[in-house]
Amino acid sequence: MNKLLIRGGTPLDGEIRISGAKNAVLPMMAASLLADSPVTIENVPHLQDVTTTMELLGRMGATLTVGDQMSVEVDTTTVDTLEAPYDLVRTMRASILTLGPMLARFKKARVSLPGGCAIGTRPVDIHLKGLEALGADVRVEGGYIETAAEQLVGARIVLDQVTVTGTENLMMAAVFAKGETVLENAAREPEVVDLANFLNAMGADVRGAGSDVIRIHGVERLQGVRYRVLPDRIETGTYLVAAAMTRGRILVRDTRPELLDAVLAKLEKAGAEIEVGEDWIRLDMHGRRPKAVDIRTAPHPGFPTDMQAQFVAMNAVAEGTSTVVETIFENRFMHVQEIQRMGADIHIEGNTAVIRGVEALSGAPIMATDLRASASLVLAGLVARGETLVNRIYHIDRGYESIEEKLSRLGANIQRITS
Ligand SMILES: CC(=O)N[C@H]1[C@@H](OP(=O)(O)OP(=O)(O)OC[C@H]2O[C@@H](n3ccc(=O)[nH]c3=O)[C@H](O)[C@@H]2O)O[C@H](CO)[C@@H](O)[C@@H]1O
Ligand SMILES: C=C(OP(=O)(O)O)C(=O)O
Numbered sequence: 470m471n472k473l474l475i476r477g478g479t480p481l482d483g484e485i486r487i488s489g490a491k492n493a494v495l496p497m498m499a500a501s502l503l504a505d506s507p508v509t510i511e512n513v514p515h516l517q518d519v520t521t522t523m524e525l526l527g528r529m530g531a532t533l534t535v536g537d538q539m540s541v542e543v544d545t546t547t548v549d550t551l552e553a554p555y556d557l558v559r560t561m562r563a564s565i566l567t568l569g570p571m572l573a574r575f576k577k578a579r580v581s582l583p584g585g586c587a588i589g590t591r592p593v594d595i596h597l598k599g600l601e602a603l604g605a606d607v608r609v610e611g612g613y614i615e616t617a618a619e620q621l622v623g624a625r626i627v628l629d630q631v632t633v634t635g636t637e638n639l640m641m642a643a644v645f646a647k648g649e650t651v652l653e654n655a656a657r658e659p660e661v662v663d664l665a666n667f668l669n670a671m672g673a674d675v676r677g678a679g680s681d682v683i684r685i686h687g688v689e690r691l692q693g694v695r696y697r698v699l700p701d702r703i704e705t706g707t708y709l710v711a712a713a714m715t716r717g718r719i720l721v722r723d724t725r726p727e728l729l730d731a732v733l734a735k736l737e738k739a740g741a742e743i744e745v746g747e748d749w750i751r752l753d754m755h756g757r758r759p760k761a762v763d764i765r766t767a768p769h770p771g772f773p774t775d776m777q778a779q780f781v782a783m784n785a786v787a788e789g790t791s792t793v794v795e796t797i798f799e800n801r802f803m804h805v806q807e808i809q810r811m812g813a814d815i816h817i818e819g820n821t822a823v824i825r826g827v828e829a830l831s832g833a834p835i836m837a838t839d840l841r842a843s844a845s846l847v848l849a850g851l852v853a854r855g856e857t858l859v860n861r862i863y864h865i866d867r868g869y870e871s872i873e874e875k876l877s878r879l880g881a882n883i884q885r886i887t888s
Contacts, residue, residue: 471866473859473873475850476882477832480717480756483879485708487724488514488870489539490701492563493660496637497667497698498522499566501543502531503574503644504671506693511540513698517866521561525553529567540695548575555581555612561867562586565593566634568614569642572605577617582609587839589798595632599639602626603646623648623687631656631768636683637664643685644673652683658769659728663699670694700748702728703775703841704869709733709752710776711848711876713741714783718753719879726750731772735762735780739787759783761791761826768797778804778845785813786852787826794821804842807835808849811857832857840868847872851881858886 489512499522501508513519523533523541530549534542551571558564558581571578585591597607597614603626605618623646628635636656641664643650655661657679665678671691677683705724712719713736726733726745736752737743739759744751761784766774774797784791785808795801802822805815811833814825832855837843843865850857859865862885865872873883 761789
């Protein structure tokens with residue numbers, strides 16, 4: 470099993486480029502099931518989740534071709550198996566995103582229930598209620614969601630809770646529905662907007678994405694397009710935090726600063742000097758220790774839960790005491806006990822972590838439990854004295870492209886150990 474060995478203590482210094490967004494490319498690959506001619510997605514990141522999605526679409530019978538410029542062509546005209554099986558869904562929850570498009574285009578779908586994961590129970594009840602509201606017959610049997618509908622019909626759907634993949638699934642399900650579908654209390658994440666733009670480029674009529682009301686007018690068909698996926702704002706934020714907590718400086722290229730307002734505001738509060746251009750962000754700590762910042766996660770445009778763990782790691786070595794409140798997932802503090810093993814002073818009470826910044830962490834063997842928790846442990850390793858060995862890094866490979874190469878380019882002492 471692969472591990473990362475980190476020798477901490479070097480301030481990061483240099484520049485890197487950001488990859489395409491995992492959480493935008495995965496729904497787009499699923500949405501390619503809606504097109505009746507091949508779709509080409511550009512700026513596809515080299516991630517385990519992308520490989521899993523390619524395998525999933527391949528098993529359905531789609532033809533996938535990897536092209537130049539990080540592009541992937543998906544031809545779903547050859548699809549003959551309308552199922553997302555458990556062995557793939559269990560490794561990647563985002564497989565649930567095939568449910569809406571499969572139902573819309575092929576009138577039926579069978580998708581394994583994703584189940585819980587390290588960060589929480591993560592039910593999909595809102596996805597299923599929404600499909601029923603569109604007129605689908607939905608049954609859960611033997612761990613599988615089975616759904617069918619000859620013709621979906623537009624409806625007004627008020628989502629009980631803001632859900633990103635729920636919004637995306639229903640948006641995709643509704644593209645061929647008769648009449649208008651209105652999604653209220655919709656997620657406003659940039660990846661939802663990117664998916665809507667992608668669907669519209671294929672010929673769909675989706676309006677209002679980025680606000681909490683999305684209107685979808687059903688159309689007859691969607692055709693293939695060439696589309697470039699937006700940059701990954703969470704990868705961007707992770708490298709910025711890495712630079713801030715090592716008291717370093719960084720230039721991040723090929724990103725979109727306006728997608729990170731909440732994160733950049735917190736980094737400035739932590740003492741970082743930040744400069745932005747159209748597609749770049751420069752952060753400089755001028756060698757200073759970061760100041761602790763309070764965090765409360767919230768749906769976009771609030772502070773992203775996917776950046777919470779990284780800020781916990783920064784606060785662990787920052788000057789002062791902070792509170793970090795996780796409001797989206799009930800169990801997203803798995804990184805805390807590992808960072809404590811490195812000498813951090815953190816107390817958890819319910820959904821709140823109280824963090825007293827310490828001068829230094831010390832390297833230790835630690836265990837990654839989920840994607841962003843793993844990233845936070847790597848960050849902690851970068852500032853720790855001595856060696857940190859991060860185990861179970863397959864979680865990191867789900868969402869970070871070549872993390873050790875990018876960090877090495879910034880001067881970090883990090884290497885992958887394969888065994
Ligand atoms: C592939 C992808 O885009 N993943 C992102 C997506 O996950 P995902 O779309 O799974 O997360 P949701 O936005 O759905 O989850 C938000 C909250 O709603 C709850 N909920 C959701 C659906 C439902 O049917 N019932 C229900 O109760 C969840 O348990 C959670 O407490 O948004 C999360 C929140 O920004 C991010 O952390 C993930 O990185
Ligand atoms: C929780 C995440 O991803 P997923 O929804 O794919 O598990 C994440 O990207 O931090």
